[in-house]
Amino acid sequence: MRKHITGFSNPTVKYLRSLRDKKHRKRAGQFLVEGLRLLEDARVSGRVPQTLVMAEGREHPLLAPLEAAVIAAGGEVIATTPDILSKITGKENAQSVAGVFDEWDTSLARLDRKAAPIWLVAQALRDPGNLGTMLRTCDAVGAGGLILIDDCADPFSAEAVRASMGAVFTVGLAQARWEEFLPWLRGGEGQLVAASLRDAVPYRGADYRAPCFILVGNESQGLPEDYEMACDLRVTMPMRGRADSLNAAVAGAVLAYEVLAGIEGQS
């Protein structure tokens, strides 16, 4: 059963719109995902939206299984006009569909560190595009997921979800303060590695050990010195230019591919 909404001032429309704002997302514990491809990625990964919002007249063959999955899970399907969907998503050329998901538990305790040889750890990462890109890299290198330390961008923002290309639904995700993360890490196996200029060895061929946690710092400040000094291994990457830094998501990916090669070489 589809519910039809035709009025811009409908309270559901207002609620869905409000999810573009972080404050409202956190209060509601829900987030909005636009586009059939992302919703399909979510469905295949076992995550079905609570609410599906479809623009009538723009229906795609893949919408039918999605709609069925939402109804089977007890969710709600809303049919509306393309204009109202545009208003909800804030995009002039709206996708044909959007879904509302419950945010899930992102506590460290939910991660199984032995599930993967590599984990990415980002500290105070401010840019949602970088955050999503790191989730996508996690998928590509077979990492367990991304651990967000201290105050990071919201992984459930539209920009982060989009940049993740759906990996937000498929790889692990945790959020913690450094003061929680470090005892959690030291409570089990795990090598903490950072790119650093302090007392570091070349990143290429360094002695990486699984599970390897690759720590990347804030876009403009880098890592605090005490965070770097808490690492088991500090590595340097060649910097041949005028600046001595890389984009945070790029640095994480170059390291992750090097760690992957190192760990697989051991086995």
Added chain:
Amino acid sequence: MRKHITGFSNPTVKYLRSLRDKKHRKRAGQFLVEGLRLLEDARVSGRVPQTLVMAEGREHPLLAPLEAAVIAAGGEVIATTPDILSKITGKENAQSVAGVFDEWDTSLARLDRKAAPIWLVAQALRDPGNLGTMLRTCDAVGAGGLILIDDCADPFSAEAVRASMGAVFTVGLAQARWEEFLPWLRGGEGQLVAASLRDAVPYRGADYRAPCFILVGNESQGLPEDYEMACDLRVTMPMRGRADSLNAAVAGAVLAYEVLAGIEGQS
């Protein structure tokens, strides 16, 4: 001599604002750069704005050498209010300063391929953040610069310039159609390499040769097949996840660091 502007409707204010729009940038052949740090990077690299716009009451010690350089080069210095500068840049919290630069010649003929062992080549790259990130990566790996093929984002947009962290001023930049690029490339030394799934070898330890041109495709389509087949070397990167792709700027950087290691190992 500073010129003072205090009115929002001043034609110069309107002109400067218009440079946020690509169409106006292309017509004027000029672009606007915000922030002292980027302007300092430009100055140190020998690029001085035609016009410098400063918000009075927010002056920084580093502004004096910048202002002197602009005047010495025959440029204009405009002092205005913080509100007007915000209006020009479209940022609520405007930087204290912005500069207008002439766009420069980005024809292939200006590049000296022997000046560097690595070049990045992006085809139909749509995201200005990715474009800027690739310029920044060029700086880090000591690449000669970035060659933009077919219809790419504007390297002189505020977002690309910002993501480049000033590398737009320091590394080479060219724009060309594929039909121009390929004959230019084949007119001299140069190995063209792409990440590919077709008839490819592992990217790790592949036979990279300087000058090595690393070709990265469009964010959603990848490279056209005939572009891939025109490459001298096709390499695959491990893809351990559900998706079989990386962010374009990330893929370019992982390859660039591998090429750097390969080329330096030869020498």
